[in-house]
Amino acid sequence: MADELEDQYPDDARLGRLLRTQLRRYLPPAHLRASIVQAVAPPRRRMAWAAPWTAPAAAALATAMIMILVIAPSLPSHPNDPIRLLANAMISEHARAILWGEPRLDVVPTALPRAMEESGVAMNWVFTGDEGIQLINAHATYLEGRPGIELAYRDADGHTVTYVALAARGFVLPAERGRVQIDRWRPLVRKDGGFSFIIWKQQELLCVLVADLVSDADLGKLKNYFVKVRSSTEPYSVY
Numbered sequence: 485m486a487d488e489l490e491d492q493y494p495d496d497a498r499l500g501r502l503l504r505t506q507l508r509r510y511l512p513p514a515h516l517r518a519s520i521v522q523a524v525a526p527p528r529r530r531m532a533w534a535a536p537w538t539a540p541a542a543a544a545l546a547t548a549m550i551m552i553l554v555i556a557p558s559l560p561s562h563p564n565d566p567i568r569l570l571a572n573a574m575i576s577e578h579a580r581a582i583l584w585g586e587p588r589l590d591v592v593p594t595a596l597p598r599a600m601e602e603s604g605v606a607m608n609w610v611f612t613g614d615e616g617i618q619l620i621n622a623h624a625t626y627l628e629g630r631p632g633i634e635l636a637y638r639d640a641d642g643h644t645v646t647y648v649a650l651a652a653r654g655f656v657l658p659a660e661r662g663r664v665q666i667d668r669w670r671p672l673v674r675k676d677g678g679f680s681f682i683i684w685k686q687q688e689l690l691c692v693l694v695a696d697l698v699s700d701a702d703l704g705k706l707k708n709y710f711v712k713v714r715s716s717t718e719p720y721s722v723y
Contacts, residue, residue: 566655566656567657567658567672567674567683568676569628570627570628570655570683570690570692571674571676571679571681571694572676573627573628574627574646574648574679574681574692574694575676575677575679575694577625577627577634577646577648577694578644578646578679578694578695578696581621581634581636581644581646582644585620585621585636585644586620586621587618587620587621587638588620588621591612591619591620591621591622592612592619595621595622595623596610596622596635598623598624599622599623599624599633599634600633602623602624603624603625603631603632603633604631604651604721604722604723605631605632605633605649605650605651605689605719605720605721605722606719606720606721606722607633607717607718607719607720608718608720609716609717609718610635610716610717610718611712611713611715611716611717613637614712615640616639616640616708617637617638617639617640617645617709617712618637618638618639619635619636619637620636620637620638621635621636622634622635622636625648625650627648627650628650630650630651630652630653630655630690631650631651632648632649632650632651632689632690633648633649633719634646634647634648635647635648637709637713639705639709643695643696643697643705644695645693645694645695645697645706645709646692646693646694646695647691647692647693647713647717648691648692649686649689649690649691649719650689650690650691650692651689651690651721652685652688652689652690655690657672657683657684657685658672662674664707666682666707666710666711667711667714667715669684669710669714671683671684671710671714672684673703673707675698675703678696678698679694679695679696679698680694680695680696680697680698680702680703680706681693681694682694682706682707682710684714686714686718686719687718687719687720687721688720688721689719689720689721691714691719693706693709693710693713695709
């Protein structure tokens, strides 16, 4: 039976395997699970005439529910805080990079130029990787109403590290609070749930690096990746 379902819905089966193996899991609040179940449960009287096409729709809804339950602990508790809103959007984007960010051999000759053209964010030069971390994908993105470019990296331990450069109009970073000296820069460093963020502005763009590296040792790795990306990547807006 499981094999038949996997043949019928290969994308859902692949998503399930990736969720089990790639994403850390956190226990969601009991009230959130109950609210989701109540919201999506169809009235009993509708079940008798449910059409065959509802099966894929239900599978897609189940997938969305799983993503909500996985990411829910990181949802912002202060919806008016722009940093937390950005962090929440980045968590979703990072999860998407993990689930669908298969390494591309043509990332530099093909994917990166297309991403720059579609996003309106160009790069004079870009960090493509070394023995510790490699660029694996690139595409245009749109977060919190801001167009930008996204680069996905994967390190030697299998961690995905997501970098974005977004239009920064109207976005203000704290002058001191949360700032950390890393090499010759002082970006904003923040942890949210099971993720760490390094946020800074560069060439009038808002730049973010995110990964599920939260222990002191792992955060040290992310800071090292920041230095590599920050010193070897020069984004700018073409608009």
